[in-house]
Amino acid sequence: xxxxxxxxxxxxxxxxxxxxxxxxxxxxxxxxxxxxxxxxxxxxxxxxxxxxxxxxxxxxxxxxxxxxxxxxxxxxxxxxxxxxxxxxxxxxxxxxxxxxxxxxxxxxxxxxxxxxxxxxxxxxxxxxxxxxxxxxxxxxxxxxxxxxxxxxxxxxxxxxxxxxxxxxxxxxxxxxxxxxxxxxxxxxxxxxxxxxxxxxxxxxxxxxxxxxxxxxxxxxxxxxxxxxxxxxxxxxxxxxxxxxxxxxxxxxxxxxxxxxxxxxxxxxxxxxxxxxxxxxxxxxxxxxxxxxxxxxxxxxxxxxxxx
Numbered sequence: 001x002x003x004x005x006x007x008x009x010x011x012x013x014x015x016x017x018x019x020x021x022x023x024x025x026x027x028x029x030x031x032x033x034x035x036x037x038x039x040x041x042x043x044x045x046x047x048x049x050x051x052x053x054x055x056x057x058x059x060x061x062x063x064x065x066x067x068x069x070x071x072x073x074x075x076x077x078x079x080x081x082x083x084x085x086x087x088x089x090x091x092x093x094x095x096x097x098x099x100x101x102x103x104x105x106x107x108x109x110x111x112x113x114x115x116x117x118x119x120x121x122x123x124x125x126x127x128x129x130x131x132x133x134x135x136x137x138x139x140x141x142x143x144x145x146x147x148x149x150x151x152x153x154x155x156x157x158x159x160x161x162x163x164x165x166x167x168x169x170x171x172x173x174x175x176x177x178x179x180x181x182x183x184x185x186x187x188x189x190x191x192x193x194x195x196x197x198x199x200x201x202x203x204x205x206x207x208x209x210x211x212x213x214x215x216x217x218x219x220x221x222x223x224x225x226x227x228x229x230x231x232x233x234x235x236x237x238x239x240x241x242x243x244x245x246x247x248x249x250x251x252x253x254x255x256x257x258x259x260x261x262x263x264x265x266x267x268x269x270x271x272x273x274x275x276x277x278x279x280x281x282x283x284x285x286x287x288x289x290x291x292x293x294x295x296x297x298x299x300x301x302x303x304x305x306x307x
Contacts, residue, residue, distance in 0.1 A: 002040035004053040013061045013174065015142035016119045019054050019272045020170040027052040029113030029172065031062070032075045032111035034104075035120055062115070067092050072134075072180045076115025076173040077285070084109070093178070094204045094289065095130040102126060102203075103188045115173040118155070121165045121230070128203040128231040129223035130188060131155055134178035142171040150174065154208065185218070185290030189278040201267065202226040202274045206282035210246075214291045217241045222279065228263035229269050237279070246292050248300035255279040282305075 010016040017283040020027060028034055030048045040048040056062055062077035067088040083089050083100040090097045103109055103153050118138065136155040141148055155176070158166050167173070190203040207221040218240040225231035237254045243251045255276045262271045280301055288294045 001047050002037060003047070003049045005051045007053045007055065007212065009055045009058050011058050011060065013172075014143070014148055016054060016056050016059050017148055017170070019052070020172065021143045023052040023054070024170050025048070027054050029114055030055050031057045031113045032079065032108075034108050035116060036111040056172070057113075064175075065089070067180060070180055072175045072178050074114055074178075075176055076113060078114045079110055080104075080112050080114070080117075081106075081117060083107040085254060093130070093134060093180045094181060094184050095133060095188055095207050095286075096186070096190035097303040098186055099126050099130045099205065099284075102188060104113055114176055116160070116274065118176070119167065120159060121159045121161070121163050123162050123229055123231065124201075124203070124226040125231070126188075126203065126225075127244070128159065128191065129203055129225040130186075131176060131178055132223035132231055132233045133205045133207050133221040134181065135221075136176050136178035138173055139175040139177065140171050141174045142168065156233060159230050169186060181207060181209070183290070185286040185288065185292075187282040187285035187289070189282050189285075191274055191278075202271050204275070204278040204282045206279075207285040208283065208286035209288050210290050210292055214246075214293065216243060216245050217287070218243075220283070222282070223281075224261065224275060226264075227259055227261060227275055227297065232261060234258060234261075234279075241283070246287055246294070246297055248297050248304055250296070251280055251283050251301060252304040254283065261292065 005171050057077055062075040064075045066073045072092050080103045083096040089177040137152050138155055139152050139160045141150045185208045191201055203225045205223050209218040211218050220238045222234040222237055235237045237257050240254050258275050258279050259272045262268055264271055284294055284298055
């Protein structure tokens with residue numbers, strides 16, 4: 001059970017940061033609370049008492065979403081459900097729609113926030129690979145000497161390892177900014193130990209744009225999670241595919257390049273096989289969504305998968 005002495009709901013970022021500083025060491029931040037409540041229930045952390053719970057879900061700036069011609073800005077309290085029910089986001093971030101479908105269930109998607117998913121820094125976090133593929137930055141803020149101080153960094157640098165991130169004491173994720181990629185095809189592949197509310201053993205996110213006659217990869221972005229201490233962008237694989245013809249042999253070569261990335265200490269052979277298959281399938285799905293005629297390629301790709 002989770003208990004507190006005071007539950008505070010600020011409505012401005014300055015107030016939230018001031019409360020964090022004032023109650024430093026005696027507070028915890030919640031927004032969707034989809035991670036802290038399971039963590040605090042009997043059987044995991046046991047009974048947990050926090051003097052001050054600061055609920056930032058009503059902070060206006062953390063709920064702002066804007067979609068521009070080249071970049072998207074998402075407040076850290078944006079729930080995952082928005083990637084399914086906002087047409088501007090599904091168009092600008094084609095891979096996040098596929099990710100959100102896999103993300104927990106309807107009720108949790110309405111509560112679970114983008115910032116919380118990233119702050120937890122789980123190697124299996126669903127939101128990290130799609131955002132890496134979208135070249136995301138994170139904006140952080142803290143209260144120092146009565147002033148709000150902000151800084152930015154690449155998401156790839158923000159997450160340092162399992163449960164580790166670059167947040168300093170009493171600092172908060174304010175927003176995530178990423179590329180807007182309308183016209184790209186997107187995909188997300190995921191597998192876990194159970195059929196519902198799956199925690200990923202491996203996951204892959206892909207974004208693909210095609211040349212004018214849809215026979216070649218123009219731009220390719222790939223990221224993987226669940227196979228090592230942190231999610232990774234696959235720059236070498238992307239470079240191999242950019243400008244290449246959409247052929248089964250090329251896709252299979254790209255998928256095989258990924259096998260050595262598996263660093264997990266358990267089920268290594270399984271993860272390698274899954275990762276190879278997921279990269280192929282994600283590229284196929286994203287290319288098809290971008291407009292490629294993929295039927296013949298897919299049939300040939302099946303033969304490579306069983307070779």
